Amino acid sequence: MSETSLNMNYEPEVIVDTDTLSREDWLSYRKLGIGGSDVAAIMGISPFATIRDLYNDKLGIEPLIEEEESNWVAKEVGHRLEDLVAEIFAKKTGLTVFPVRKMFRHPLYPFMLADVDFFIIFPDGSYGILECKTCNYNARTKWEDGGIPDNYILQVRHYLSVMNMDKAYIACLYGNNENEFVIRPIERDMMEEEEIIAQEEYFWKEYVEKQAEPPYNGKHDLILASIRKYGGYADKELPEIEIGVQHSVDLEKYLTLSEEKSQLEKRKKEIEAMQRELSVPFVEQLGASCKAVLSDGISRYRITYNPTRRTQVGKDAMEKLKIQHPDIFEEYTKTTESRTFRVKKEAA
Incomplete structure (x- = not known):
């Protein structure tokens, strides 16, 4: 055309x-x-x-x-x-x-x-x-x-x-x-x-x-x-699938990325730990307060320490609800499914 x-x-x-x-x-x-x-x-x-x-x-x-x-x-x-x-x-x-x-x-x-x-x-x-x-x-x-x-x-x-x-x-x-x-x-x-x-x-x-x-x-x-x-729910009873050898390169790349991610997450945890350590004296001074300010003549730092509250039904209480009030349990709960993709390398 x-x-x-x-x-x-x-x-x-x-x-x-x-x-x-x-x-x-x-x-x-x-x-x-x-x-x-x-x-x-x-x-x-x-x-x-x-x-x-x-x-x-x-x-x-x-x-x-x-x-x-x-x-x-x-x-x-x-x-x-x-x-x-x-x-x-x-x-x-x-x-x-x-x-x-x-x-x-x-x-x-x-x-x-x-x-x-x-x-x-x-x-x-x-x-x-x-x-x-x-x-x-x-x-x-x-x-x-x-x-x-x-x-x-x-x-x-x-x-x-x-x-x-x-x-x-x-x-x-x-x-x-x-x-x-x-x-x-x-x-x-x-x-x-x-x-x-x-x-x-x-x-x-x-x-x-x-x-x-x-x-x-x-x-x-x-x-x-x-x-x-469109694939439907997982079925653990299905037999293991054999995947073509040509895809091994992609799996090697996946594992390399997993290792990089692991290192970054490790560093992230180290940084977060250092930040928590630095926050200790400020949290102590705040007490029940949620905000503070610090001025040093050059900069002004605003600190917030806000709460996040949520109401949820605990695991034990949920089990009781399921047994004692199954009709209510069925009406207000929903079963969802998530799946985790992992790769583990073994000797042939």
């Missing part, structure tokens, strides 16, 4: 009106193709999912271990504040913004879907896209110096392609007033778009349509979480 081969004479197709869709039906429609928020997983830069997770989602493969969604509040806040973000954008730019509650499809690449937040009318009568985001205050640094998180750039470029539009804006609210707000333009880039289409097409045709699992890519923590989620 070359840049000149992209047919620019098309209009997006409407798959369904999303205004009255239930969430379950909306999720079902999303399985018919690739949405804007899916692109980063295909490219291996998603902060939320791997390409294998995306593949499993499109094929309706359920994880063997169900985990609670840890960021559901952030997602819900983002969804509920979309209208406010659009309103602030319209006020700051003077541009007309409006929603179209429909799911669109690229007519030339039908695996490309778009569920756009808002559209913009520019003064010359042309249309563009507005993507609305929110983030917590600490994450605002990702937007500094004109920056945009890479996964959002891919999302918007996907939308521009589906809708055959030339310009978009991403607006992000990171605080509780209109000054804690960033606006970033994105112009259509045909070379970038070609690459996105090629990667999406390969994913859809070679993996989804052929029902062939893609190799993992992306962040290692996400990969490990995905393997655990």
